[in-house]
Amino acid sequence: MILETPEKVSQTSITLDVREIEPLLQAPPMDIQPFPAAMITLKDGRTMVIREARLEEAPLMLEYMSQVMKIDHDFYDIVGARVYAEILGWYRNRLKDPYTLVGMIDGQWVGFANGRLMNEKINISLHTMALARGGRIGAIMYYTKAAYAFDILGQDEWWATYESYNGWHRWGLGMAQPSYPWPEVQHELGGAKVYYITKKYWNTTVRKYLQQMVGADLIRPVPEELLAKNAQITAVPPVEEI
Numbered sequence: 001m002i003l004e005t006p007e008k009v010s011q012t013s014i015t016l017d018v019r020e021i022e023p024l025l026q027a028p029p030m031d032i033q034p035f036p037a038a039m040i041t042l043k044d045g046r047t048m049v050i051r052e053a054r055l056e057e058a059p060l061m062l063e064y065m066s067q068v069m070k071i072d073h074d075f076y077d078i079v080g081a082r083v084y085a086e087i088l089g090w091y092r093n094r095l096k097d098p099y100t101l102v103g104m105i106d107g108q109w110v111g112f113a114n115g116r117l118m119n120e121k122i123n124i125s126l127h128t129m130a131l132a133r134g135g136r137i138g139a140i141m142y143y144t145k146a147a148y149a150f151d152i153l154g155q156d157e158w159w160a161t162y163e164s165y166n167g168w169h170r171w172g173l174g175m176a177q178p179s180y181p182w183p184e185v186q187h188e189l190g191g192a193k194v195y196y197i198t199k200k201y202w203n204t205t206v207r208k209y210l211q212q213m214v215g216a217d218l219i220r221p222v223p224e225e226l227l228a229k230n231a232q233i234t235a236v237p238p239v240e241e242i
């Protein structure tokens with residue numbers, strides 16, 4: 001829209017540096033305690049290291065997700081497409097306070113979990129993925145991010161929703177998660193129901209349920225040599241085997 005100026009002006013145009021626009025487009029970040037790397041023994045005896053993904057790994061992760069989103073079973077396509085957008089949102093600073101965790105075995109990227117902080121109290125669970133099947137890697141990744149929210153960040157509520165039968169069965173149903181009235185309250189993933197966990201319910205029930213399913217607990221700190229072995233994504237599982 002253009003209107004005539006109500007006063008004489010000495011400059012009829014103003015040039016903006018786009019870097020002045022950027023702070024208005026980005027949400028100011030909260031000061032979040034980073035995820036401390038952890039390790040866990042899988043049921044087949046292998047050790048998985050879970051660590052925060054590094055921003056410079058995003059292009060490789062995006063490339064892999066562009067293949068995962070073509071897998072037409074078990075909802076890997078829709079979850080893959082959304083995870084692609086979330087990784088890009090993190091990479092391009094268009095996601096508020098995200099955290100992005102990768103599960104790694106001997107340099108191979110086998111698990112993914114991410115979310116974001118709505119505020120100090122509420123953690124929004126975004127997505128969880130097993131990139132190698134049958135090892136309960138997805139369950140471990142979900143457990144790890146919920147434990148991060150409650151036990152490390154000290155948050156009060158966990159807001160999840162489910163886009164696949166495996167996710168709903170394992171977590172929504174398995175944890176008997178209550179939901180907020182719908183459609184009044186909707187999850188940002190497609191407007192579906194918000195299934196939530198309170199800190200109290202996490203402490204009395206859900207942590208134990210997840211630990212039982214996972215069959216082991218997270219161990220910290222991770223020895224330097226194991227961290228170094230998993231510091232880079234050097235391999236990814238063939239998408240045909242997912």
Ligand SMILES: CC(C)(COP(=O)(O)OP(=O)(O)OC[C@H]1O[C@@H](n2cnc3c(N)ncnc32)[C@H](O)[C@@H]1OP(=O)(O)O)[C@@H](O)C(=O)NCCC(=O)NCCS
Nearest residue numbers: 076079128129130133134136137138139162163164166167
């Ligand atoms: C949901 C998800 C993260 C769960 O991961 P997971 O806990 O590692 O479990 P899996 O999906 O590998 O396997 C689930 C069960 O089916 C079996 N299974 C299914 N497909 C299998 C396969 N191709 N190979 C081996 N086992 C398989 C597993 O043995 C397992 O049973 P068990 O735990 O009793 O041993 C994973 O299925 C996934 O990434 N799905 C696509 C994305 C998705 O739906 N994310 C959640 C959105 S709500």
